[in-house]
Amino acid sequence: MSYEMIALFMFSTMMLMLLTGQRVFGAIGFVASVAALALWGEGTRGFGMPFDAAFKLLNWYPLLTLPIFIFMGYVFSESGIASDLYRMFHVWSGRLPGGLAVGTVGLMVIIAAMNGLSVAGMAIGCTIALPEMLKRGYDKQMVSGVIQAGSSLGILIPPSVVLVLYGMIARQPVGQLWLAGVFPGILLAALFIGYIVIRCRLQPHLGPSLPPEELAQVSLGEKIRLLRAGIWPLVIFFMMTGLFLMGVTSLVESSAVGAAMTLLVALVKGRINRKMMEEVIRQTLSVSCMFMWIILAALCFGAVFDGLGAVNSIKWLFLEQWHLNPWVVLIMMQASFVVMGMFLDDTAMLVIVAPLYIPLVIALGFSPIWYGVLYTITCQMAYMTPPFGYNLFLMRALAPKDYTLGEIYRSIIPFVAIMILGLGVIMAFPQIALWLPEWYYSR
Secondary structure, eight states, rough: OOOHHHHHHHHHHHHHHTTTTOHHHHHHHHHHHHHHHHHHEEEEEEEHHHHHHHHHHHHHHGGGGHHHHHHHHHHHHTTTTTHHHHHHHHSSSSTTTHHHHHHHHHHHHHHHHHHHHHOOOOOOOIIIIIIHHHHHTOOOHHHHHHHHHHGGGGGSSSHHHHHHHHHHTTTOOOHHHHHHHHHHHHHHHHHHHHHHHHHHHHHHHGGGOOHHHHHHOOHHHHHHOOOHHHHHHHHIIIIIIIIIHHHSHHHHHHHHHHHHHHHHHHHHHTOHHHHHHHHHHHHHHHHHHHHHHHHHHHHHHHHHHHHEEETHHHHIIIIIIIIOOOHHHHHHHHHHHHHHHHTTEEEEEEHHHHHHHHHHHHHOOHHHHHHHHHHHHHHHHHTTTTTSOHHHHHHHSSSSSSOOOHHHHHHHHHHHHHHHHHHHHHOOOOOHHHHHHHHHHHH
16 A cells, blocks of 8 residues: 555545544554554554654643633633623723624634633633623614624734644644734734624614613723723733743743733732632643644654655645646635534644644745634634534534524625634735734844
């Protein structure tokens, strides 16, 4: 059997195991380990590949950022700081058409800057923003779409955990990836807000403004005091990223600063107790271990693929045999993410295709930093793509019982269209993603 057929057989076996419901890291790691033993025997090379992958993972110092950022996000969520923030947005954006929806997107942007995971944004949005908007007469589908789209920003705006994983697996600098995600994240948030305001101005019943008499009950002094809820997250964010960008702290040290500041704010507000800390530590340990097992499996799988020469075969097929335009190949890769996103989460998708796609992207002459942003935006869309989009089912689990799956599916249509528009803009103008890291690292 040729090496190309072995690589195809490995990939097919892995996909089959994933479809049976096996854990992602178990399916990928098992296929990689068995393939290594079958191809290179029980000698040093066959047995050594999984062990080499494990040591490579444990020796990668920036990996420490992963549990620290996850810890910071859960402290932010569990301590109730997000509730204070939403009250601030509630008051200050209430006069706009769809003002509470606009405030929800703003809340999600701040949560993204504190957490880096979309699941926290979904949980906070469904528990805090959703009941408030429904009580104010907002359209159910508008509410569902806003929460799902806003929470997806968590995997793009720094400190994005997904971009950290991409940097580990693609062997790209995480600092550059974070900076590359800033303007695309702001662009998508601005497009969401623009759509909400325009749509609710044309159809006021979808997102009515707060009644003037209700807004009049909030004095200017109270509005000023509510702004303090937004000061702490900004201080945390600028202390964390600012010190890193100024070169005062390393990537790992900046994550520790962010976690310590978040813990300090929760302590000052009197939100820390034994039960909360036990829940935060349990969730942090659970999510961190899951990510580490997946990265370990990905490194082993990638090593076997590299040994088979599968990457060179793909390059030869696309570029020399089929003579495809590089942009056509890039669009095909992005489309495959959308299809896989119907069945898999973002980490599983990255693990499966990274050994093939990232070397191919470099061979096509594209920036792997820029492609990391494209990958992340496509994952955002895949999160909300039927039939098995991750956010769709999370929304169904967290939303009130009167929400139907059909309503949740329909709610994301305009927001996915906006994401496609944003993705097209960033593909057409790569400097939206690349200017900031190039400017900063050229200093």
